[in-house]
Amino acid sequence: MKTITIASTKGGSGKSTILSALAVRATQETPKVAMMDLNFDQGSLTQWWHVRGKPQSPFLVQNVESIQRDLRVIAAMGYEWLFIDSPPTGMDLVEQAVAVADAVIVPVRPGFFDVIAVQTVTWMCRQHRKPFAFVLSAVDGRYKTLTKQTLTALSGLGPVLKTQISYRRPWIAALVIGRTGPELDKDLRPEIGALWGEVKNLAEKGSVQ
Numbered sequence: 709m710k711t712i713t714i715a716s717t718k719g720g721s722g723k724s725t726i727l728s729a730l731a732v733r734a735t736q737e738t739p740k741v742a743m744m745d746l747n748f749d750q751g752s753l754t755q756w757w758h759v760r761g762k763p764q765s766p767f768l769v770q771n772v773e774s775i776q777r778d779l780r781v782i783a784a785m786g787y788e789w790l791f792i793d794s795p796p797t798g799m800d801l802v803e804q805a806v807a808v809a810d811a812v813i814v815p816v817r818p819g820f821f822d823v824i825a826v827q828t829v830t831w832m833c834r835q836h837r838k839p840f841a842f843v844l845s846a847v848d849g850r851y852k853t854l855t856k857q858t859l860t861a862l863s864g865l866g867p868v869l870k871t872q873i874s875y876r877r878p879w880i881a882a883l884v885i886g887r888t889g890p891e892l893d894k895d896l897r898p899e900i901g902a903l904w905g906e907v908k909n910l911a912e913k914g915s916v917q
């Protein structure tokens with residue numbers, strides 16, 4: 709089983725949105741996809757999974773007490789992918805989620821404060837020797853200069869995935885009905901397909917190609 713942690717200590721960077729879409733995209737290839745919601749305060753992913761109808765795939769590991777023990781249990785159950793959603797605060801939990809990952813994806817919205825905020829997670833990834841990469845999230849096509857500046861600043865801090873997640877209404881609207889942006893709007897399928905390809909690559913090869 710490969711474990712993908714989505715982490716960023718910046719609230720609202722798109723972690724749960726991207727995680728749910730990646731998990732759903734992964735189910736196109738295998739039904740053995742699980743998710744863990746470590747955002748115990750808000751439980752956005754948990755709510756989304758309930759609204760979706762508590763599917764078996766992607767399955768949500770519930771009542772997580774020990775990340776490592778639950779991870780061993782679901783690996784033994786034959787799950788191929790585990791996606792861990794982490795909270796923006798509670799460094800202990802974020803670090804545990806990083807420590808068990810095969811790859812860490814750090815969503816970053818274009819913006820100055822957003823770039824500054826990546827440092828905590830990148831430091832954790834380096835401490836634990838975990839492959840990580842940034843993904844630009846909620847990219848508004850109207851602000852090309854801001855996106856370019858963010859990309860330049862980020863590439864000095866670590867690898868940046870080629871895929872960018874666009875700022876589009878279906879990404880928001882889908883969550884309320886337990887779905888994902890690409891399920892609602894076919895125009896978003898290429899971006900999640902491309903991101904999934906890059907995430908698999910990072911988890912399997914340990915570096916961005």
Ligand SMILES: Nc1ncnc2c1ncn2[C@@H]1O[C@H](COP(=O)(O)OP(=O)(O)OP(=O)(O)O)[C@@H](O)[C@H]1O
Nearest residue numbers: 719720721722723724725796846874875876879880
């Ligand atoms: N690509 C996108 N386009 C438009 N809106 C987006 C996009 N991604 C996320 N959003 C919206 O931004 C808000 C925050 O997204 P999300 O909850 O995924 O972030 P998060 O990092 O999980 O937040 P938290 O740190 O609070 O857990 C949500 O309202 C979501 O619908």
Ligand SMILES: [Mg+2]
Nearest residue numbers: 723724747752
């Ligand atoms: Mg979240």
